[in-house]
Amino acid sequence: MVSRREQAVQGIALVSLLVLTGLALLGPSGLLAWGEQASLLEQRKSQIAVLEAKRFEMKGRVDALHPDRADPDMVGELLRKNMHVVHPDEIVLTLEPEG
DSSP: OOOHHHHHHHHHHHHHHHHHHHHHHHSTTSHHHHHHHHHHHHHHHHHHHHHHHHHHHHHHHHHHTOTTSOOHHHHHHHHHHHHOOOOTTOOOOOOOOOO
């Protein structure tokens, strides 16, 4: 026969084993979380690709504004847009928003 002390030790061991098994399956780094982490990793990789493309585009715009070799079209566009500068032979049309 098994003594009460041995039964208590076996019960504690069984509960501990069940808790560890539950954590291995359902815990934050368990088997079920791996699928979530993999999909999250793919999302982040796609976000990084989009941001790198934007960064490449912005780098091109910055390079076009370098003081030694500025692109005249880019400079003219930014002057018109930000400082409202126009050539004497240009006509500015303002459109009222519909509403």
